[in-house]
Amino acid sequence: MRILVIGGSVFLGRAIVADALRRGHEVTTFNRGVSSPDLSGVTAVHGNREVPADLDRLVEGREWDAVIDVCGFTPAVVLDGVRRLNGRVPHYTFISSISAFPGYPSVIGLDESAPRHECPPDADASLGEYGVLKAGCERAVEEFFEGKALIIEPGPILGPHENLDRLSWWLTRIEGGGRVLAPGVPDLPMQIIDARDIAAFTLDQAERGATGRYFTTGEPGKITFGEWLGLCVAETGSDAELVWVEDEFLLAHSVKPWTELPLWLPRGPMTSGIWTPSSAKAVAEGLVCRPVAETVRDTWAWLREIPVAERSFGGRLLRHGIDPEKEARILEQWDHHISG
Structure with missing residues (x-):
């Protein structure tokens, strides 16, 4: 053709x-x-x-x-x-x-x-x-x-070559290691x-x-947010520790949904359908979704060809993502919150 x-x-x-x-x-x-x-x-x-x-x-x-x-x-x-x-x-x-x-x-x-x-x-x-x-x-x-x-x-x-700062940002952040601010709950089902x-x-x-x-939109219920970020940790070989922080705490500390923590939206009536749309019609016509692990692996392989300085916060590749100083400050405040 x-x-x-x-x-x-x-x-x-x-x-x-x-x-x-x-x-x-x-x-x-x-x-x-x-x-x-x-x-x-x-x-x-x-x-x-x-x-x-x-x-x-x-x-x-x-x-x-x-x-x-x-x-x-x-x-x-x-x-x-x-x-x-x-x-x-x-x-x-x-x-x-x-x-x-x-x-x-x-x-x-x-x-x-x-x-x-x-x-x-x-x-x-x-x-x-x-x-x-x-x-x-x-x-x-x-x-x-x-x-x-x-x-x-x-x-x-x-996927590889993405220009939307989603998986690419998480992989880059997790590669950096340390305590990583993870939003919401790890058992939230996703569609990827x-x-x-x-x-x-x-x-x-x-x-x-x-x-x-x-x-x-992908097949619902195939992976959770925690499993997805876990794949990022495993693929990068990082020592990153995922620290799960409640939606309400993040909002109270002015974390911007979707852009500062890509693919995160706080749970509520206005976002309850984020990971539930039906691709049944497309699946019936032949849509096949590869394993998420393959997407993570191939995106990481692509990212490794780009110098870290060019894809870190403020670099030429990644426009979204939370400022490292803000992330560290929120994690410290979360520690105080849960310790009473």
Whole structure:
């Protein structure tokens, strides 16, 4: 197949391109050429999807069998691209997000049948936040693409080459050893999915011309937060000691959920569904999630190629994560708290 990947150089897009090349497809990537180098073997077209002249240059004299849009965030921009691709490609896959649903992360067992955020398909970036705009992007593809449309809606994604500071931050912090601030409770069930598994499922569906919407959020109950961090300790060979600190204590000491301690949200009515969305529909169509231990191992192998100074707090790779001094201060205060 001839596949156009809009994006294609970073994390999930990179995984899709790598898998497509392994399968023998002809891949064209369209991106700004800024975030990361394109993989060897692709036809790279550099440009900005927000610039009409760049889109015109992309499509001039070219046709594809499928397009996979990995980096659409503004409905009006996606819509403009859709209109230019009409007649040049019969199948359009849009990588969206489970955040397109207002029920996430509060609704337990959320699936594709739930209502999405209200957002028109021609909205500009000022209309809403990430999830709202993603819902509008989905509508731009579903309502205006003159061919088959497929929507992939991932939850939190992990794996090698990640650019979201989740598993990469925890591995880097745990590598440093010592007492590590672990949030909440260790027996909290998680859903973890590897970018490479989403890539494989996406390409499988594109190859068969599938349509509709699919959650790709991993299988629930396969691992707990404690087991996940335990894998990080084992893989790095660190002497790290995980110190579990209650949600309420962390909030009282101004720890920012999700960003300062990646993948942590305090338990409560508004977050009770964070690790429960259903990927049953995708699993029935062939989604396979590799063992979490494999994701941790391969991400650690990738990270070890990057100097620690470049990926530690404040380095070029990791933007999120708690400041080491703040972490140490909270751990000391926690010791005083539990000792009475």
